[in-house]
Amino acid sequence: MSIAENLQNVHNRLPQNVTLVAVSKTKPVSFIEEAYAEGQRIFGENRPLEMRDKHAELPEDIQWHMIGQLQTNKVKYIAPFVSLIHSVDRESVLKEIQKRAAQHDRVIDVLIQVHIAQETTKAGYSIDEADALLNSDYLSQFPNVKVVGLMGMATNTTDETQVTSEFDKLNQLFTKHQSSANLTYLSMGMSNDYPLAIANGANMVRIGSTIFGSRN
Numbered sequence: 001m002s003i004a005e006n007l008q009n010v011h012n013r014l015p016q017n018v019t020l021v022a023v024s025k026t027k028p029v030s031f032i033e034e035a036y037a038e039g040q041r042i043f044g045e046n047r048p049l050e051m052r053d054k055h056a057e058l059p060e061d062i063q064w065h066m067i068g069q070l071q072t073n074k075v076k077y078i079a080p081f082v083s084l085i086h087s088v089d090r091e092s093v094l095k096e097i098q099k100r101a102a103q104h105d106r107v108i109d110v111l112i113q114v115h116i117a118q119e120t121t122k123a124g125y126s127i128d129e130a131d132a133l134l135n136s137d138y139l140s141q142f143p144n145v146k147v148v149g150l151m152g153m154a155t156n157t158t159d160e161t162q163v164t165s166e167f168d169k170l171n172q173l174f175t176k177h178q179s180s181a182n183l184t185y186l187s188m189g190m191s192n193d194y195p196l197a198i199a200n201g202a203n204m205v206r207i208g209s210t211i212f213g214s215r216n
């Protein structure tokens with residue numbers, strides 16, 4: 001199957017209100033060009049230098065989404081152009097995004113990453129920490145950072161009950177704060193679990209291998 005066909009198949013399974021982030025990490029520029037020719041404009045990367053290099057080679061109307069855990073010393077490479085950072089998981093990252101966004105006279109949209117999985121290797125604020133953060137006025141210290149939603153990754157398991165309960169937990173947090181905190185996006189779901197994520201409230205999905213093929 002071609003990238004074009006894979007993309008079409010994914011689109012056929014997405015409701016109208018769900019935004020697709022095509023996760024192109026590790027894949028060559030030519031793959032992104034193929035998806036771009038089909039109309040895809042949002043691409044997800046997890047390494048700042050790789051994103052910077054691809055951004056330099058590809059059309060300016062691509063919206064680049066950072067989905068990987070960020071080292072603070074690498075925020076500067078993406079700050080001039082990044083469209084949405086899904087992976088704000090600690091205060092040092094917030095501070096650095098604020099600093100770099102201000103240098104470029106931009107407001108950078110971000111999602112708060114929330115830890116909902118069982119694996120401890122996955123990053124993010126706990127549900128309680130994210131809840132407290134959204135209840136406080138702490139975020140007003142970062143005028144060049146705009147929190148526009150939440151992101152989460154479920155446990156990598158075939159146990160659908162487990163995955164459903166994790167997505168549902170994050171959806172409840174999202175719904176609770178949606179209007180008061182002005183949240184727009186709930187980013188949940190990858191190749192192996194996006195239908196479940198959508199069934200549990202996701203309106204943004206991050207899909208890589210189903211579109212571009214498996215990674216090494």
Ligand SMILES: *Cc1c(COP(=O)(O)O)cnc(C)c1O
Pocket residue numbers: 023025046067068153189190191192206207208209210
């Ligand atoms: C790699 C990655 C994805 C995409 O994973 P696939 O299984 O290839 O769809 C989604 N979200 C994050 C945070 C990732 O790192």
